[in-house]
Amino acid sequence: NAGVMQNPRHLVRRRGQEARLRCSPVKGHSHVYWYRQLPEEGLKFMVYLQKENIIDESGMPKERFSAEFPKEGPSILRIQQVVRGDSAAYFCASSDMGWSYNEQFFGPGTRLTVL
Amino acid sequence: DAKTTQPPSMDCAEGRAANLPCNHSTISGNEYVYWYRQIHSQGPQYIIHGLKNNETNEMASLIITEDRKSSTLILPHATLRDTAVYYCIVRVNGMGNQFYFGTGTSLTVIP
Numbered sequence: 007n008a009g010v011m012q013n014p015r016h017l018v019r020r021r022g023q024e025a026r027l028r029c030s031p032v033k034g035h036s037h038v039y040w041y042r043q044l045p046e047e048g049l050k051f052m053v054y055l056q057k058e059n060i061i062d063e064s065g066m067p068k069e070r071f072s073a074e075f076p077k078e079g080p081s082i083l084r085i086q087q088v089v090r091g092d093s094a095a096y097f098c099a100s101s102d103m104g105w106s107y108n109e110q111f112f113g114p115g116t117r118l119t120v121l
Numbered sequence: 122d123a124k125t126t127q128p129p130s131m132d133c134a135e136g137r138a139a140n141l142p143c144n145h146s147t148i149s150g151n152e153y154v155y156w157y158r159q160i161h162s163q164g165p166q167y168i169i170h171g172l173k174n175n176e177t178n179e180m181a182s183l184i185i186t187e188d189r190k191s192s193t194l195i196l197p198h199a200t201l202r203d204t205a206v207y208y209c210i211v212r213v214n215g216m217g218n219q220f221y222f223g224t225g226t227s228l229t230v231i232p
Contacts (some may be wrong), residue, residue, distance in 0.1 A: 010164070048222035049165065049207065055136075097164050109155075110220060112164035 009082075010100050012061060012112035018119045019088050027083040027116045031100030038081040039099045039110060040073055055081060086119045125209045130227040133203075139196040141226050143209030147188040153212045154185060155220065160204040165208065166224070168194065196222045199230045 011030040019025050031038050036057050041049040054062040055075035066073070069106055070088075075081040095117050099110040133139040145154065155170040169176055169183045171192075176183045179219040180186040196203055208225040 048224050049159075049220075050223065059131070095162075099164075109167045112166070114164050115162075 009109050011100050012096075012113035012116050014116060015114060015119050016119070020121050022087050025085040025088050025092070025118055025120075026083075027096050027098075027118070029083070029098030029113060031081070031098075031102075032102070032111050035100035035111070036103050037075060037101045037103075038075050040081075040083050041097045041099065043095045043097065043115075045094070052083075058068065062102055075080055084099040085118075088118075090120045093118055093120045125223055127207075127223065127226045129152075129224065130229070131147050132229050132231055133196075134205065135201060135230050139194075139203065139228060139230070141157055141209075143192040143194070144191045145209070145211045148151040148189050148211050149209055150157050150189075154183065154189075154192050155210045155212060156183065157208045157210065157220070157222075158183070158203075159208070160161075160202075160205040160226070177213065189216045197227075201230050202231065204228060204230045215227050 010032055013028050017025055029038060040052040040057045042052055043049045051065040053066050053073045055073060057075055057079050072084045083096060095115045097112055097115045098116045099112045101110045153172050155171050156168040157165040158168055159165045169178055169181050170183055171183045173185055173189055184194060185192045194207060206225040206227050208222050210222060211221045
């Protein structure tokens with residue numbers, strides 16, 4: 007069974023460019039979550055999506071960040087006009103159900119470096 | 122969300138049991154206690170979770186006090202590969218499914 011896949015694993019962008027991070031959930035999972043981890047800090051929730059719907063984006067910055075989980079294909083976290091403060095590890099997790107007590111499976115992360 | 126308090130760091134001798142404490146004094150009756158760990162630069166890994174009874178799986182045991190205000194994660198025979206940051210998380214009911222990660226306990230297993 008393939009786990010959560012994220013690509014790219016490392017991404018380097020210059021200030022002002024766009025970053026696209028991809029997440030393929032565990033096969034059969036329809037719930038995806040994105041987290042951000044700044045250096046030396048814990049993970050911070052960003053957004054929770056189900057297929058074609060954003061359920062909770064309370065952790066997303068108001069500008070430049072967007073996420074989608076289309077009917078077909080991976081979930082995408084998009085960061086426009088990146089700044090140095092966006093440098094972080096971005097983790098995706100998936101679960102098979104949206105209930106409160108289900109385990110989330112995490113991917114290996116994408117490490118974004120903004121020059 | 123219920124906050125958790127964990128010691129920032131701990132050491133454990135290889136082969137000995139590692140006991141990682143967590144305080145969650147404001148936990149609600151329907152909130153579960155989850156434990157995840159993050160080995161350096163990797164994604165978090167699920168370890169175990171429980172509501173009020175003690176739980177055990179192939180990785181660890183979870184001991185929850187009767188009043189549910191605290192819990193202990195036990196790694197029975199720590200190995201060097203158990204060196205990681207361990208997160209104790211209380212799931213908030215009714216606020217979606219995100220997990221609120223604190224800063225965790227950095228466990229170092231010493232040879």
